[in-house]
Amino acid sequence: MERKITSRSTAIVPVHLYGLPAEMSSISRLAREHGLNVIEDAAQALGAEYLGKRIGSLSEATCFSFYGVKNITTGEGGMITTNDGELAERLRSVRVHGEERPYWATRLGHNYRMTEISAAIGIAQLRKLPGFLERRRRNARYISGRLSGLRKLETPVEPKDRKHAWHLYTVRLRGANAGKRNSVVKRLRAKNIEASVYYETPVHLQPFYRRLGIPYRRDLLETERAARQVFSLPVHPSVTEDDLDEVAVTLEKILAK
Ligand SMILES: Cc1ncc(COP(=O)(O)O)c(C=O)c1O
Structure with a gap:
């Protein structure tokens, strides 16, 4: 990150991917040293914590999403x-x-208002958030226990200094190529298990960014490898222990082949 900072840089935008906070201490230090703002993308991290502090209280600005699949929703909004x-x-x-x-416009603005109806749903959802988070946490812990014996699979880790919001429970197939990972996901889905691949194509390989003419060097090899190897398993609040047992048994069978 430090190597990428230039005189034109204004902000660092860490993404708390899957709901796990990024390493904020070093990011904040770097931002301070270079006079940059920090704008956190916490779209997936509502309810997460870093060093005992809630995500949303650490930086100049933190952005959350209330899109339909998020930890709480207002349909659309944030x-x-x-x-x-x-x-x-x-x-x-x-x-x-x-x-x-x-009726007194002093700067360029837009219509970014949330509707009253969405806000009313959001307030009701906020009250349910602690219960939702607890169920996600319990499900993540349970499935991690069930999958711990599978040597081919890396399960997500929650570092001691952070609290994961468990928006997504994402595992990684050791040594797999995209073909193998996709076939595992397809077989899980054939058994009615909602495994999904998020971000099959990393940002730097998206057609739009390629078209911008940003010189493409193969210097994001780890990103590309991860994009070929990861997939996510359901841990949302409606998933039960019986469901997770079925996920674990099915995945074990698929990986044994
Ligand atoms: C990491 C991340 N950032 C940003 C967004 C965008 O949020 P929204 O769709 O509410 O604009 C999402 C999800 O949609 C996301 O998962």
Whole structure:
């Protein structure tokens, strides 16, 4: 990250992928040293913690998503948290056509308002969040225990200094190529188990970014390898221990072949 910082850099945007917080201490230190802002992508990390602090309380701005599949949902929508009062005012203004007060536009803005109906759903969902998180956590712990004997499979790790929000429970097939991983997922799905591959094509290989003409060097080999080897298993709040037993037994059979 440090090597990528130039005089044109303004912010670092760490992504708390799958709901596991990124290593925020070193990211914050780097940002301070280089005079950069930190904007956290916590779309998947509502309820996660870093060094005992909730994600959303660490940086200038943290963005959450309430899209349908997230830990809580308002159908569509999201939230930005900040401890900076001035930034909060600016964001409120940009949300409503750049208005500083009604019908008084002082900056470029957009219509980014959340509907009242979505907000009402969000408030009800927030109350349910602790229960949702607990069930996700319990499911993740249970399936990790059930899969611990499978040598071909790496299960996700929750470092001691962080609390995972378990939006996605993503495992990695050791040494696999994409063909093998896809066939494992296909066989799980054939047994009605909702295994999924997220982010089959990493950002730097997406057609849009390739078209931008960013010189492509093969320097993200680990990203490309991970994209070929990972897949996710269901741990959402409606999944039961019986379901997870079935996932474990089926996966064990598939990997034994
Ligand atoms: C890591 C991550 N960032 C950003 C987003 C975008 O959120 P939204 O769809 O609410 O704009 C999502 C999910 O959709 C996500 O998973």
